[in-house]
Amino acid sequence: MAVTLKFGDKVTAADVRKLHDMEDVVFDREWFEKTDEINKDMYYMFRDLAKSDSDLEIIKSRRLRYDITRIPPGMLGSEYIKTVGHYHPKVPGTDVYYPEIYQVLEGSATYLMQKAEPGDEDVVLDAAVIKAEKGDLVIVPPGYGHVTINASENTLEMANWVCRDFSSVYEPIKRLSGAAYFLLKDGFVKNPLYADVPSIRYTAPLSPDEFGLDSGENMYELIHEAERLRFLTAPQDYTGFLTGIL
Numbered sequence: 001m002a003v004t005l006k007f008g009d010k011v012t013a014a015d016v017r018k019l020h021d022m023e024d025v026v027f028d029r030e031w032f033e034k035t036d037e038i039n040k041d042m043y044y045m046f047r048d049l050a051k052s053d054s055d056l057e058i059i060k061s062r063r064l065r066y067d068i069t070r071i072p073p074g075m076l077g078s079e080y081i082k083t084v085g086h087y088h089p090k091v092p093g094t095d096v097y098y099p100e101i102y103q104v105l106e107g108s109a110t111y112l113m114q115k116a117e118p119g120d121e122d123v124v125l126d127a128a129v130i131k132a133e134k135g136d137l138v139i140v141p142p143g144y145g146h147v148t149i150n151a152s153e154n155t156l157e158m159a160n161w162v163c164r165d166f167s168s169v170y171e172p173i174k175r176l177s178g179a180a181y182f183l184l185k186d187g188f189v190k191n192p193l194y195a196d197v198p199s200i201r202y203t204a205p206l207s208p209d210e211f212g213l214d215s216g217e218n219m220y221e222l223i224h225e226a227e228r229l230r231f232l233t234a235p236q237d238y239t240g241f242l243t244g245i246l
């Protein structure tokens with residue numbers, strides 16, 4: 001039976017990532033080879049949500065997309081459940097990569113973000129981790145590949161605003177069998193396939209008020225002030241703001 005989400009007056013069916021979709025990025029190979037749950041649902045992505053047709057018109061005219069992702073708790077063998085992970089491409093005609101903004105709606109999330117040497121993705125220049133709780137916001141700056149981990153016993157639900165004009169870039173993280181670090185019960189371990197990886201820099205999420213939202217306010221409401229999301233579609237005009245954000 002399809003997993004659905006009611007958002008505003010619409011019901012949306014999930015795009016589902018199954019365990020077999022994670023094959024390239026799972027740390028615990030021994031567990032993966034033995035499991036008989038290869039078709040098990042890992043996480044649910046409700047893409048391109050809008051509370052009404054008029055909201056969707058605004059979202060599309062601003063070249064934005066609002067998604068909700070639901071990640072139930074679980075383990076991939078010895079590793080906490082996570083997203084596959086990806087990078088974003090550059091804005092056409094510029095040297096700036098598309099950023100993204102997440103908000104935790106339920107549960108808690110661990111965001112792992114990494115900036116690699118362009119064209120040499122096994123050399124990581126910066127690896128940052130942010131633990132975020134309900135209401136917190138996290139901006140993925142231009143050029144950072146990112147993975148979201150649910151290292152908790154509760155379902156994580158998070159939202160993202162992102163530019164709708166591009167497709168995510170999966171190849172570098174798949175080729176390197178995952179991001180630069182894996183989160184196990186005992187903590188992060190380095191991915192040995194990377195040539196050079198710095199220690200993790202632990203940093204804090206943005207609180208809603210730092211982003212001009214009321215406490216407990218859902219960032220979907222920024223649809224009524226969509227100009228404030230322009231850094232997602234034209235990041236080349238916001239490099240000052242985006243450089244210091246992580």
Ligand SMILES: O=P(O)(O)OC[C@H]1O[C@](O)(CO)[C@@H](O)[C@@H]1O
Nearest residue numbers: 045067069083084085086160168
């Ligand atoms: O594409 P991945 O790495 O599986 O991650 C899924 C997440 O990425 C998004 O596509 C946004 O970047 C969301 O829909 C979802 O949260």
